[in-house]
Amino acid sequence: MEHAVTPKLLDYFHARGKRFGLPIAGTFELTARCNFNCKMCYVHLTEAEQRRRGRELTAQEWIALGEAAKRAGTVFLLLTGGEPFLRPDFPEIYRALHRMGFLISINTNGALLNDELLELFREETPTRINVSLYGTTNATYQTLCGVPAYDRIVRSIERMRSAGLSVKLNLTLTPDNLAEMPSIIAEARALGAQLQATPYLFPPVRRDRAGLGKNFRMSAEDAGLFQARYNLLTMKKAQFCLLAEQMSRGIAQRAGQPCEGRPGQGVSCRAGSSAFWLTWDGRMLPCGQMYEPAFPVTELGFDAAWVQTRKATAAIRLPDACASCSLNFLCHACAAMCYGETGRFDGKPDYLCRLNRSYLKHTLALWQSEYGGAHAAVQ
Numbered sequence: 001m002e003h004a005v006t007p008k009l010l011d012y013f014h015a016r017g018k019r020f021g022l023p024i025a026g027t028f029e030l031t032a033r034c035n036f037n038c039k040m041c042y043v044h045l046t047e048a049e050q051r052r053r054g055r056e057l058t059a060q061e062w063i064a065l066g067e068a069a070k071r072a073g074t075v076f077l078l079l080t081g082g083e084p085f086l087r088p089d090f091p092e093i094y095r096a097l098h099r100m101g102f103l104i105s106i107n108t109n110g111a112l113l114n115d116e117l118l119e120l121f122r123e124e125t126p127t128r129i130n131v132s133l134y135g136t137t138n139a140t141y142q143t144l145c146g147v148p149a150y151d152r153i154v155r156s157i158e159r160m161r162s163a164g165l166s167v168k169l170n171l172t173l174t175p176d177n178l179a180e181m182p183s184i185i186a187e188a189r190a191l192g193a194q195l196q197a198t199p200y201l202f203p204p205v206r207r208d209r210a211g212l213g214k215n216f217r218m219s220a221e222d223a224g225l226f227q228a229r230y231n232l233l234t235m236k237k238a239q240f241c242l243l244a245e246q247m248s249r250g251i252a253q254r255a256g257q258p259c260e261g262r263p264g265q266g267v268s269c270r271a272g273s274s275a276f277w278l279t280w281d282g283r284m285l286p287c288g289q290m291y292e293p294a295f296p297v298t299e300l301g302f303d304a305a306w307v308q309t310r311k312a313t314a315a316i317r318l319p320d321a322c323a324s325c326s327l328n329f330l331c332h333a334c335a336a337m338c339y340g341e342t343g344r345f346d347g348k349p350d351y352l353c354r355l356n357r358s359y360l361k362h363t364l365a366l367w368q369s370e371y372g373g374a375h376a377a378v379q
Helices: 007-020 047-053 059-072 090-099 115-123 138-145 150-162 178-191 220-234 237-248 302-314 335-342 350-371
Strands: 025-029 076-080 103-108 128-132 167-172 194-198 275-278 283-285
Touching: 007 025, 025 059, 059 090, 059 302, 076 090, 090 103, 090 115, 115 150, 128 150, 138 150, 150 167, 150 178, 167 178, 178 194, 178 220, 194 220, 220 237, 220 350, 237 350, 283 302, 335 350
Parallel strands: 025 076, 025 275, 076 103, 103 128, 128 167, 167 194
Antiparallel strands: 275 283
């Protein structure tokens, strides 16, 4: 989850959380419903599907969970979905949580921003609003998300920026929007908003167990290629050359994402040690991309669910092969990725292996072709 706090300070908070068993950061997944139908979404359910699977927590339940999380030590809170703005009671939930003192970020597709929400955010400002930007044409949005919403999204971003809100744009690269990657980068710059892209799509195991190891995504080799191209397009020459030079020497790279970890025997990211995720139907997970371990917070209570989540996360073991892999300096394979790809936490995620091998290969090739860098790779 993203927050407008310096990385070093955020690392400090989470280190303290791990040491003392505190849930420093949490995510409230307010709904699985969405006004989009994106091909690659890991959680989206129709209203009928959601009703069949369970009951969406009420505003008062979310507010009570916020009070419990605050008592337990939570500082950072991400509100997400589905699309959280679909809930008519979103302003009630947000206002109550904001007044508790949380540093709140929000994930949204941006299509449902209205005057009421904009005024709410002017009065009680979130730390950041994360908006998904999937393309630069209505046609791409129609193909990928089922809604020709591009113009509406850009207008929402412009309104938020004009209101002085901190906006970050998230780009998920898929076969449907690869051709627009350069124009999406240019659009983000024109909007004056930070852009973060990912070519890796988690298998949607929470939505459908049949999605194990699959999603609407590129081949692993193409994902690595487009990660390298994205870096070339967004980094200054000195920055890209330093990255490539360090990669050629096997120097570990920070992924720039708060959930990053290192492959090894146990979970090394923040999930389940200083961070938690509460689903729309009241289950506590270490991470929103995991199907399990899950604990019913409405039955156990927040504190007991957090204790169980920490205990279960500590017992997870990742693939032994990853700890000795020659590319583990580059890889950020985590428990959620291993599980999503293989159905086991200790299953080796071959898709990630191929992606990282391709990423290294193409980064070094671009370094050489664009800037004359040495063409030497880590074996």
